[in-house]
Amino acid sequence: MLRIMEAIQRRKLIQLLNDEYKHDMVHDGQETTDGVINYTSPPKVFGKQNAIDYDNIPHITTPSLTNASKKFPKNIINEDLQKFIESLEYKLTDLQKKALRITWKKMSEAPRTSSKGMLCIMEKIFDKMISENPEISNVFYRSAFLSCIEDRKKMKIFKNENSDTEKCPFKKKTIATLRDHANILLDFVNTIMAHMYNIPYKQTYTYKLTSLGCSHAKLTPLGFDRNWFHKLGECFAEVMFSQESIRAFPHAPNAWSIFAVSLTEKLYVESKWKKCDNYHKVQRPLQSSYTFSDSPYDNNTSTDNKRKLPSSSKSMYQIEDKYDDTDQESEIYTGRPTKL
Structure with a gap:
């Protein structure tokens, strides 16, 4: 009996998602603002010790009657991100692209309470990584400690050179916490989706996957392992598979799996030391044939x-x-x- 009820609910959810997708296609053809992403303030979670502040978190709003082109400029991305999007579109089929857009829109419109928002989903990804590998949190602590020392050193120099005491010398945002990583991952996913489906979106950060991989490669002396990017892809896929809309809609699990693998594989490749600008190549002469043999001509x-x-x-x-x-x-x- 329970399986019959689950099957009925699944069919209802699929029908609802398909109806929303058709509605979006009609509005996109009429150049309305259906699916426009902007910055608003969803309700906050009260009654908890660590209340989650969702201010300035991008999410999809309901359709409006204003023209989106007047408020939001055309999405402008760099060449590195453009190549990544092209490779991702090449891997996805038409049905997978449809499933990706429908489920992404459904999860973005989920209530911000009860931990069902996209930001909470991204936080679950990093929480799952740390729970399976506690060494990752140690790298965060070491990096934050060294960044704090470096910031204080720079701010002391800045304070001595500038007599303006109104500016607080300790507001440098060089420490990236788990919460920051979740926000960056959310904004990255929104940027990719908005560009793939021509939805106006104002991105928060400028993403260059090459520099992003190099910046993580510099953390290798602190214990960072670039194989953690593969672990990130696994956790990303597992958390996405646990969402009801993705489990219910056909082709959605495969689409999100391809998205996770493409992103983490790109970061894995770009995190090599030889790709980093500050990496100094060591000149090693080629060894002759007598190097590892006993020869009278050595x-x-x-x-x-x-x-x-x-x-x-x-x-x-x-x-x-x-x-x-x-x-x-x-x-x-x-x-x-x-x-x-």
Whole structure:
């Protein structure tokens, strides 16, 4: 009986999502503001010790009668993000794109109470990562400690150079907490979705995945492991799969899985040290063939690769150490003895 009730509720939810999708398509064709994302203040959660402040959190508003093009400029993104969006669209099918938009809109319009908003979903992703790997939280603590020391050092210099005492010297926002990461991930998802479906959106940050990966690569001495990006993708997919709208709508789990894998794989590749601007390449000469072998020619090949061999039919092990210096025709510029 319970399974029958669940199946009925699922069919009702799918029908509701499809009706909303058709309604969005009609409004998009008429150039109305259906699906416009802006900044408003949803209700706050009261009655808890750590109340969640949802001010300035982007979410989808209901359709209005004003023209969106007058209020919101066209989405402008950098080339790096444009390439990522193109690769993502290439991987997704038409049904998956439809499922991605419907479920994203449904989750964005969820009530901000009862921990069902998109921000709470993003926070669950990072909470799940830390619960499965506590070492991640230690990297946050170390980074915050060093950033605090560096900020105080810079602010002391700034305070000595400037006599303006009205400005607080301790308001640098260089410490990225879990809450900040959740907000950035939410804004990134909204930016990708808004650009894919031509929805006007004012993004908070300017995303460059290359610099984002390099900034995390600099945390390697503090214990950061770039394999954690793969863990981020797993937690992202698991949390999304637990949402009712994604479980109910066909092709939605596959669509969000592709989105998570594409994002985390891109960050994983860009977090290599060699891609970082501050990474100094070490000049290592190529090793000769005698480096790991005992050869009578080691002392000579270490200085230069010029080797004089006589024109003889003997094998290289029968050649004596002393040769005629007048024989200039048999000079071979190589670090490896050649059988003549």
